Amino acid sequence: MNSFERFCFNLLGMRMKARRGDYAQLRNDLLSARLRTPFEVYTSTAIVSSVIVGLVSAICLGLLTWVLKLPNLIHYKGEVPSVMLFLNQYGLILGTFFVVVFSLLVFGGMTYVVFLAYPSMVAGNRRRNIDATLPYAINYITSMSTAGITPAEIFRLLGDSPIYGESAAEARYVAREIDIFGRDLIDALRIVSASTPSHRMKEFLQGAMASISSGGNLTEYFRTKANQYALENRQSQKMFLDTLALIAESYVTAMVAGTLFLIILQSIMSVIGGDSKPIFLYVVIYLMIPFGTSMFIIMISSMTPET
Numbered sequence: 001m002n003s004f005e006r007f008c009f010n011l012l013g014m015r016m017k018a019r020r021g022d023y024a025q026l027r028n029d030l031l032s033a034r035l036r037t038p039f040e041v042y043t044s045t046a047i048v049s050s051v052i053v054g055l056v057s058a059i060c061l062g063l064l065t066w067v068l069k070l071p072n073l074i075h076y077k078g079e080v081p082s083v084m085l086f087l088n089q090y091g092l093i094l095g096t097f098f099v100v101v102f103s104l105l106v107f108g109g110m111t112y113v114v115f116l117a118y119p120s121m122v123a124g125n126r127r128r129n130i131d132a133t134l135p136y137a138i139n140y141i142t143s144m145s146t147a148g149i150t151p152a153e154i155f156r157l158l159g160d161s162p163i164y165g166e167s168a169a170e171a172r173y174v175a176r177e178i179d180i181f182g183r184d185l186i187d188a189l190r191i192v193s194a195s196t197p198s199h200r201m202k203e204f205l206q207g208a209m210a211s212i213s214s215g216g217n218l219t220e221y222f223r224t225k226a227n228q229y230a231l232e233n234r235q236s237q238k239m240f241l242d243t244l245a246l247i248a249e250s251y252v253t254a255m256v257a258g259t260l261f262l263i264i265l266q267s268i269m270s271v272i273g274g275d276s277k278p279i280f281l282y283v284v285i286y287l288m289i290p291f292g293t294s295m296f297i298i299m300i301s302s303m304t305p306e307t
Helices: 003-018 020-033 039-068 082-088 091-146 151-159 162-179 185-195 199-213 218-273 279-303
Strands: none
Touching: 003 020, 003 039, 020 039, 020 091, 020 185, 039 091, 091 151, 091 162, 091 199, 091 218, 151 162, 151 185, 162 185, 162 199, 185 199, 199 218, 218 279
């Protein structure tokens, strides 16, 4: 906790602690994102930061509006109500006041919304990373379990393997619950499964808990889950490649052949009609092609699984 967060907590921490029930989703997102900032500190920082950003924006835009006299640039034409004519005498003051209030509410509100949404975004990124690395992490777990290593030590070793990304981070939290807080393995698995953002990880940990509690063969459970997730991984990769092929065909049809046809057609029509400035041709070349290509890139990037 840095000095600014400490200041915000001293200012609003007790009030935020009393309102924990109003921010249940935010508290879950903070846990799933594995952010180390406590809830009271985070919400206090969010509110104070939002007020500061709103005030700074309001002061800067208000001074800019007042110095440049922007409200005086508004002119009325034709018949207007007498009230508007009366208020026009104070247009600079009213316009500046409106800009100040508007900036305070909009920029302060946007900052607060960003603070509330940030843990959810981090948790979503962690979920995708866990789902991508979990099949390989379970293969690693299966190999160690086959060698006779105890389950608690397996999670410690997995947590020390950074190549497994966020799956290793979840294993470190299991080891932390055991080594630091003195809980047994089942309680540690239950706590981590309740806060992990990945449904696949939650299912895996809950299955491990059930296998340990019932005295089942844990190594066989790990092997079964490794085969299951490997099959699901192959199926999801095949589905992604099929979708990627469909998108590639759509891109060639729409953005290559389609735009080439429009360019040729518009060029011929411009020559025949004697149009020296073919506006539609400029739109196709400078707007449609770059915008369409960017949309395809964003679509492929958003659907590409984590590596």
